[in-house]
Amino acid sequence: MAELVPDKGLSAAGRFARTRNVLPLAVLMAGPVEAMFTAKHAGAFAAPMNAGYGSEADVLRVLEQAVDGREFLVGDRFTTADLYMAAFLGYYMMIGMLEKRPAYVAYESRHTQRPAALAANARDNALLPAHPHPSQATATTEVE
Numbered sequence: 001m002a003e004l005v006p007d008k009g010l011s012a013a014g015r016f017a018r019t020r021n022v023l024p025l026a027v028l029m030a031g032p033v034e035a036m037f038t039a040k041h042a043g044a045f046a047a048p049m050n051a052g053y054g055s056e057a058d059v060l061r062v063l064e065q066a067v068d069g070r071e072f073l074v075g076d077r078f079t080t081a082d083l084y085m086a087a088f089l090g091y092y093m094m095i096g097m098l099e100k101r102p103a104y105v106a107y108e109s110r111h112t113q114r115p116a117a118l119a120a121n122a123r124d125n126a127l128l129p130a131h132p133h134p135s136q137a138t139a140t141t142e143v144e
Contacts, residue, residue: 029088033059037097060099063089067107078114086111 032053039045040056048055066073066085073081089108092098111117 028062029084033063033088037092040097060101064101064103068103070107071110078111082111086117 032051036045036051036053036056036059039051045051045056048058053059067089072078073085086108089098089104090112093100093104093108098104112121
């Protein structure tokens with residue numbers, strides 16, 4: 001998606017050579033980390049050597065090391081890598097599946113308070129009344 005708006009400078013492509021292990025972190029987030037949270041939600045952790053993600057403690061340590069003391073994951077500016085990580089941390093902390101460690105909260109807060117993030121959330125929130133979640137919709141339509 002970031003490649004569609006190159007003037008915004010959101011793409012992490014081309015910056016990997018100047019950064020530390022960002023591509024492996026992105027792959028980790030999309031695969032083993034999501035799998036670990038799915039297993040946690042289901043209450044069915046596999047043995048660490050069979051899980052593909054190790055233990056929950058391993059995953060949480062890697063996430064914390066990735067964001068602790070860092071403003072950006074890739075180089076010296078905000079990219080889609082930061083968007084993904086901030087959204088991931090924010091969501092899982094919001095639903096209570098991720099402990100609110102200081103490093104997670106600091107990183108997520110820094111990025112969700114960006115002017116662009118605040119503007120995007122305001123636009124989303126303005127649309128909510130017209131598009132309620134199905135569980136919150138009123139029974140105003142009849143089934144034919």
